[in-house]
Amino acid sequence: MHEMALCQGIVEIIQEELRKRAFARVNVVCLEIGALSHAAPEAMKFCFEVAAARTIAQGARLEIVETPGAAWCVACSKGVEIKQRYEPCPSCGSYQLQVTDGEDMRVRELEVD
Structure with missing residues (x-):
């Protein structure tokens, strides 16, 4: 299950931001996950929840x-959405x-106190 490794990476990003900005707690983590990222x-x-404990x-x-996923179709020269x-x-x-x-997958926003 590679999702655990991904979540451990998210916690590392949060720890890095903590060192930069010195906040007291994290309330919300907003995460963007692409349809083609293979992350469930x-x-x-x-x-x-486990990684953040x-x-x-x-x-x-x-x-x-x-x-959404997107692609360029070589045959019809169009950008299209794909699932x-x-x-x-x-x-x-x-x-x-x-x-x-x-x-891709990225931490878009952290809501902190």
């Missing part, structure tokens, strides 16, 4: 914003797609 939102919520982020709520890899272009049916967005 429900697993992320569970793993974040006994840290400044313990008890923080994890809000997840899912962003998963290896699906055909929704415009022309071609499989000649180059993923352009939706693979």
Whole structure:
């Protein structure tokens, strides 16, 4: 389950921000997850709770914003939205797609006291 490693990375980001800004606690972590990132939102919520235990982020709520996948279709020269890899272009049916967005995951915002 790679979600645990991802959540441990999120906690490390929070610890780094703590060193820079010296806040008392984390209330909310807003996380963007791309549709093509291979990170399951429900697993992320569970793993974040475990990874945040006994840290400044313990008890923080994890809000997840899912962003769509996008690709450039070589055949019809259009940018298209895709839900998963290896699906055909929704415009022309071609499989000649180059993923352009939706693979990433990032901490978008921290709500702290």
